[in-house]
Amino acid sequence: MGEDTIIRTTDRQRTYALHREQVLPQFAFELHVLAGEPRQILEILIANGVDDSLRDEHVVGAHQHTAIHAVATAQVPELRGHMRVTVGAPVVPVSGGFTGRQAMLLHDLGPQVLVSTPSYALVIAQAVHDAGIDPAALRLELGLFGGEPWTEGLREEIERALPGLRAVNFYGLSEMCGPGVAAECVEVRDGLHVHEDHFLVEVVDPVSGAPLDEGTEGELVFTTLRKEAMPLLRYRTGDIASVVVEPCRCGRTTARIRGLRGRRDDVIIVRGVNVYPSNVEHALLSVPEAGPHYQLVVERAGLMDELTVQCEPAGPEVDHGRLRADVEHVLREHLGIRVRVDVFEHGTVPRSEGKAVRVVHRG
């Protein structure tokens, strides 16, 4: 056990000595139960510039529970060589929660890749700030964020909160392999490249099930091509998006998923208008004074669903009355309906430590 196999830091009065070979084995049991396809997440990492040039210096901070499994699966014995040779980046599986500790690990271990849900990345960024750590001094370069739909506005918020990090969207299903079904390329970020050597993707009409043309929005359907023991044939995901097959400007030629809006059952019907939480996020984040945290409260009033958007100001100095009026205005412009807006005190809209709870049903 040579010194070069130890990650050691004594910064901030704490000492870590994580033996690289020992970071993951405790997860082996869960990995065998999961029996997913580990290669796709490796391919995402490699496609996004995580390679063996990062060996010995860099740590992947994996925060999302499923992502931890997927990244860690590379330590299954038959793939261990692949992980070491091709990626070489040690993984620190932290999972959700203890957000102050996440900030501490980001500071002390200096990982370059953060894997989490996009909403939790913002919570971690706030914890970094609260711990008195300069986020620009972190070594983060790449954020792999997925597990919930998110918008360009949220991407900008994350990149502003964690300077130096480039945020990339990934997609997966726990029924198939967890994260790793598709991911944006870090260069262009225009649609999520599907790993077509493992998955066949189709888009169908969510009601009739009929296949739809390229570029038309519908429900994503996947067939696994290499999965053993539990293959899936034309599995209906419930996720709404479109697929294009023209080559990406990055040079890759795979099909790409665009416009991931969320699940079919996430849709809220307000006075006959279909509203996805991501539609609200898109509108909300076009208001500079609005913070990136929000919840949609749906209440049944008679036969109709009534929607209230709960949001908060980006900073304590913002005037609540003006923010409410501005948000009501953009929501009416984007959604075509009037929606009630409640402005909470800065920092009081509930945060998540995993997937954000965007919709709350009452009554």
Ligand SMILES: [Zn+2]
């Ligand atoms: Zn691309």
